[in-house]
Amino acid sequence: MGIDNGSQSTKVAIYDLEGNEVAFGSHQLQETLSPEPGVVIHPDDDLWDSVYGGIQNCLANFTGDPKHIAGIGLCTIRCCRVLLNEEGHLAYPVISWMDVRLNRPYEHTDEQVKFVTTTSGYLGFRLTGERKDTAANYEVHWPLDRTTLDWSQDDEVIRANGLRRDMLFELVKPGEKLGTLRPEWASAWGLRHDIPVVATANDKAVEVLGSGVKDEGSIMISLGTFISSMLFRHDYYDHARHFFPTLACIPFKYVYESNGIRRGMWTVSWFKKLIGEELVTHAEALHISEEEYLNRKAQDVPVGSDGLITILDWLPSSSVPYRKGIMIGFDQRHTKYHIYRSILEAISFNIKNNMDDMLEELGVKLNDLVVIGGGSKSDVLMQIIADLFGLPVHRRQSSSSACLGAAICVCTYLSVYRDFYEAADRMVKTERTFMPNHKNHAFYNQLNNTIVKNVRVHTDEILKQTYPIFK
DSSP: OEEEEOSSEEEEEEEOTTSOEEEEEEEEOOOOBOSSTTOOBOOTTHHHHHHHHHHHHHHHTOOSOGGGOOOEEEEEOSSOBEEEOTTSSBSSOOBOTTSGGGGSOOOOOOTTOOEEEOHHHHHHHHHHSOOEEEGGGOOTTSOEETTTTEEOSOHHHHHHTTOOGGGSOEEEOTTSEEEEOOHHHHHHHTOOTTOEEEEEEEHHHHHHHHHTOOSTTEEEEEOSSSBEEEEEESSOOTTOSSEEEEEOSSTTOEEEEEOOBTTTTHHHHHHHHHHTHHHHHHHHHHTSOHHHHHHHHHHTSOTTGGGOEEEOOSSOOTTSTTOOOEEEOOOTTOOHHHHHHHHHHHHHHHHHHHHHHHHHHHTOOOSEEEEESGGGGOHHHHHHHHHHHTSOEEEESSSOHHHHHHHHHHHHHTTSSSSHHHHHHHHOOEEEEEOOOHHHHHHHHHHHHHTGGGHHHHHHHHHHHHHHHHO
16 A cells, blocks of 8 residues: 655555556545745644545555555655644644745744654654654755764754754654554554554655656656656765755665746646636536546647746745746637646646756756656646657556555565565556657747746746735
């Protein structure tokens, strides 16, 4: 069983030892709360509720014997901060990765807080009762020594991060055991009472493992709430300018992550809500999903959306707070489906330009791309990406690459395969490959290089003036 606790939902999947998905379930998270500007928190005990519900829903779809499930891999949202009291309960709502407080070290202001951990530490504790966490989910503003994958031995480093050593959970490596599932959960779910819960890494690194990306010329694009691309590498890269080297889901290896798009596929959800009941009615009449209905309509819109250009700044970073989302170029030709396709094209342009900065810095030339996440289910978006890059784009078979990556960690822990690499080779499968249209490739790159890359040069000056009025 692999658990993928994301920003919008928790997905849970059960696989056989060949990586074939035999059951899947999910559970939506509530909307995050922003009680004041810059503060973003998860309501109630929403993360745990979604994991519990996701497991129950997955098991309800499983036709086999739950006692044949050999292990559980846990993957959770990264870059969050969780504050716990003495008993391991939340002393404060889980702080989202979108919260501005995550840009600086922890500040201890509440004596109720006895432990400071990540989402994987907290959810691992809820599952096992053990105060252990994966080292590969700790980096920025944490006192981790990446050469040992353990806490720094220097107390000054601990203090510089606002922490005391007794506030920290014990660290384990990806593919090692966090603990044994609590007896009450094993009984409730009909699982073995000695079933291990296995550590993974930060969620993007787990997706890289579950997508099977391990070659120099391959890259993974993750189309989720936060959209970014990642290369797998063996060594750390100092002083990177256009990407972030982060810990991989294979101990002492790394993934290089491009600059990302905040609220990436969330923008699609935003647009769906904007259309509202009309979209639901049309989709139901055709007995298809809302996404499939939008994708069918978007395929009828010309490449380039008849000149409608979208710039995705629905959630700007703290360094450019004045930026807002932009759509320019409207005329009488444009429909709601032009807007939808323009958003998909904007996602593709944005991630390509971020990737190009990283690839140029590294001197890397790509051979192909693997696209995962909810957005990969869209044939039209996959074809836009293939056309823009001019390269083959692979969609993997699993409902969640992070779930599969978590299951690969379980197989490695159980010594089903020799190592992570063999497990990924055996368990990751391609559902479909999208080949580029070279005419569209030439058009998209002309549009990108002459227009899209230069829009913000002009709009930033206007938005700096509107920001104080409408912020």
